[in-house]
Amino acid sequence: MLSIGSAKRAPCFALIDCNNFYVSCERLFRPDLRQRPVLVASNNDGCAVARSAEAKALGIKMGTPLFKIDDLIKQHNIEVFSSNYALYADISNRVMSTIEAMVPQLEVYSIDEAFADLTGVDRSVSLDTFGHQLRNRISDWVGIPTCVGIAPTKTLAKLANYGAKKYPQTGGVVDLSHPQRQRKLLAITPVDEVWGVGRRITERLQRMGISTALQLAEADLKTLRKQFSVVLERTARELRGESCLALEALPASKKQIVVSRSFGSPVLTIESIQAALANFIARAAEKLRYEQQYARQLTVFMRTNPFKQQHPQYSNSVTHSLTQPTQDSRELLALTRNLSERIFRAGYHYNKAGVMLADFYQTGVFQQSLFETNEAKPKSRELMNVLDKVNGKQTGALYFASQQKSSSWHMKRERLSPAYTTRWAEIPRVK
């Protein structure tokens, strides 16, 4: 399309990514941990999901089960933390609002990274300088180290960020505006580091002789589209500097809501698995109402621990479609109970269960069914409003009897740090 008036400016993106985010959060109020190896464990203290530079240097890989490195942890006095989501969410919000105040537009991509639109910023300050300003501001204000990648496309900005992290001499900022610099970095980057290129695609690309990002950028677009997908073709175009992905300032409304957990200890009875599921569906329904959606489809699943092959294995799921979409916790609780009975088999050590809501409708868009009336719905909405309001003030203040508080299914979080920034009783102490 022809743009009339001012000439269209070339787009410019930045990817701001926090360094070892969970570890950096744990270190913020613990100066004694600055130089020490630190690990953050996944749910149930199972695997390493964040590692400090010192822990990486000890050869600990992402996702390593902690029990496998027990000796290493003792030998090097590695500090291990359970995931403290309350802390990470609060610090993440601080990082994002700090960036937001400095850039024209922001897309929060995940808890620890965000894309920013920097189009036009170079009119007042060099992009490299601006990258350092962003980085310093986040470090000074919030106390979290970051790296900044700047480029004309999102995929290149991701790559620039990878370069900023990998090569310390960059000072944490890489500006890839210049095609020559793009080429230089593309040539030394393995193709599996490219945004959107997973393990399976990497293997197939390597068989075709494509092992660096540059080779992917220079590959024949038609071949990529035919043999892989338009998605990979788009990735190649973006690597060439052609912007195909715009900033998504508003998060798209969710297509499904999943709530599932691994259990702290194996669950054997239907009563305890139902108590767990009741909590999951109550939480899922709460999220559904927050998104102002109604769901028509509910899936319930449960499984044993695939890592414990000495125990008999079982895994099953069941999906049910309602005639009317709903967001009423009571209806979903009853259905969850029903569905769990259908797939539960006694005699297994269950290790994980969950629920998924899908097939969403927006308030009021669905038709009345022939057999059900909507008369109960207005009252249902009022009841759910009260429920959400009370629980919004204090999580879990109001709950359904079937949810049964504090059962064995609760997550194991034995090495949890204090909620430093979200609970008065747990704020840091200073002498």
Place this chain on the structure above:
Amino acid sequence: MKAEIISRAGVYPKLQIPYLLEAVQAGFPSPAQDYVEQQLDLNELCIKHPAATYFVRATGDSMIGAGINDNDVLVVDRALTAQAGDIIIACWNGELTVKELQLKPYPALLSHNQNYPPITLPEDAELDVFGVVSHVIHRFR
């Protein structure tokens, strides 16, 4: 000391920091709305940079002379650059500590209690400042 009444305090809703950007809900405006003045918000008084502000709790009596008592809550603003004479939270010996920053005649961390000697800082070492204390919240009962 003379106290002056500024205004009747309102009921303060719990305010989260940092502020999250949320869509404004549309609704029926009250006819009296034009005459309602904004209620005074303590956050507005104590927090200039929400994303950069942390709360910490003071323990002990080393800063009693500066008006910081055991168990007081300190408002710490990381957006401020520490200057001589500021009460700061510093990282010292692997711990967070609240002290006054002295730069001249030599850099030191000062307590405000005779029982605690000043901590002299080596000239070439870089002091790790966590943030500047902007307010003290002390509870009388």
